[in-house]
Amino acid sequence: MRIESSKQITDNENFFIERVAINDSRRPDEILSIEELEKYSSFKIPKRKKEWLAGRFAAKTVINKLLNSSFSLKEIPITYDANRRPLCLLNGKEYPLSITHSGDWAAAIVKDENCGFLGLDIEKIEVRSKLWAEDYFHKDETEDGTPEHLTKLWTIKEAILKALGIGLTANLLDIKIARQCGSATLLRQQASEGQAARPSTPFLCIDKSAKADGEIRFFNKVLLKYEEIGKPKFDIISERFSENYYQSIVRQLVN
Numbered sequence: 001m002r003i004e005s006s007k008q009i010t011d012n013e014n015f016f017i018e019r020v021a022i023n024d025s026r027r028p029d030e031i032l033s034i035e036e037l038e039k040y041s042s043f044k045i046p047k048r049k050k051e052w053l054a055g056r057f058a059a060k061t062v063i064n065k066l067l068n069s070s071f072s073l074k075e076i077p078i079t080y081d082a083n084r085r086p087l088c089l090l091n092g093k094e095y096p097l098s099i100t101h102s103g104d105w106a107a108a109i110v111k112d113e114n115c116g117f118l119g120l121d122i123e124k125i126e127v128r129s130k131l132w133a134e135d136y137f138h139k140d141e142t143e144d145g146t147p148e149h150l151t152k153l154w155t156i157k158e159a160i161l162k163a164l165g166i167g168l169t170a171n172l173l174d175i176k177i178a179r180q181c182g183s184a185t186l187l188r189q190q191a192s193e194g195q196a197a198r199p200s201t202p203f204l205c206i207d208k209s210a211k212a213d214g215e216i217r218f219f220n221k222v223l224l225k226y227e228e229i230g231k232p233k234f235d236i237i238s239e240r241f242s243e244n245y246y247q248s249i250v251r252q253l254v255n
C-alpha cells in the first residue's frame with residue numbers, strides 16, 4: 001500500500017494523518033485482527049473491501065505514529081463508538097479517529113486522547129449537477145460554483161458532521177460556510193438570515209490558498225449537537241492534492 005503522506009501537522013501537538021492509495025498490494029491478514037477479518041469478509045462489494053482495509057491500514061499506522069510505537073497492525077484494534085465514529089481502544093486508553101475514503105485514496109487522522117472533536121474527509125473533484133448543489137449548499141455558498149470550490153465545501157461539511165458524530169443523518173444545509181472560507185470575506189451575523197440563527201461559531205480556517213480567518217454557522221440538529229458537546233473551538237485545514245482531490249480536516253483547538 002503506497003503511503004502518500006504521513007506527517008505530524010503541528011509542532012506542539014500529537015496530531016497525525018496518514019493518506020494511502022487504495023490498492024490490493026497489502027494482505028488483509030497482515031493488517032486485521034481475527035474479528036476485523038471476519039468483518040472484512042462480510043463485505044460483498046470488492047470496492048468496499050478495499051477501501052475499508054485501506055482505512056484500517058491508515059488508522060492503525062497513525063496510532064503507531066501517535067504512540068511512537070511499533071505494534072503489529074493486527075494488534076491495534078479499530079472499532080466504532082456508539083455514534084459509529086472510529087475509535088482505537090488500546091491499553092485502557094481511547095483514541096478517537098476519523099477515517100475517510102474516496103476514489104483512489106483513504107486516510108485516517110488521530111489526535112491525542114483529549115480530542116473528542118475531530119473529522120476528516122476526502123472527496124474527488126467532479127462536475128456535479130446544479131440540483132446537487134441546491135440540495136446541499138446555501139445560495140451564498142455557491143457563488144463560486146466551480147467543482148473545486150463545491151467539493152471543498154462538501155469536505156468541510158462532512159468533516160464537521162463526522163467530528164460531531166452525526167454523519168449524513170444531519171442536513172448539510174444546517175452548516176453555512178462563509179462565502180470565501182479562509183479568505184477575507186466574513187459571513188456577517190444576521191439573525192434574520194438563518195432559520196435558527198444564533199451567534200456564529202468562531203473558527204480559524206487555514207487554507208493553503210488563503211490567508212485570513214473565516215466564519216461558519218450551524219443550525220438545527222447540527223447546532224444542537226454542537227451545543228450538547230460544549231461548543232468546542234475548532235479549526236479547519238483544507239488542501240487540494242493529487243490534482244483532483246480535496247481533503248479537509250476539522251479539529252478541536254486546545255487552549
Ligand SMILES: CC(C)(COP(=O)(O)OP(=O)(O)OC[C@H]1O[C@@H](n2cnc3c(N)ncnc32)[C@H](O)[C@@H]1OP(=O)(O)O)[C@@H](O)C(=O)NCCC(=O)NCCS
Nearest residue numbers: 052055083084085086099100101121162165166167168169
Ligand atoms: C459518516 C458519513 C457521512 C461518511 O460518508 P462517506 O461518503 O461514506 O464518506 P467517507 O468515506 O469519507 O467516510 C466513511 C467513514 O466515516 C466514518 N463514519 C461513519 N459514520 C460516522 C459517524 N456517524 N461519525 C463519524 N464518522 C463516521 C467511518 O469510519 C467510515 O469509514 P469505515 O466504514 O471504513 O469505517 C456517512 O457514512 C454517514 O452519514 N453515515 C451515517 C448515516 C448512516 O449510517 N447511514 C447508513 C448508511 S448504509
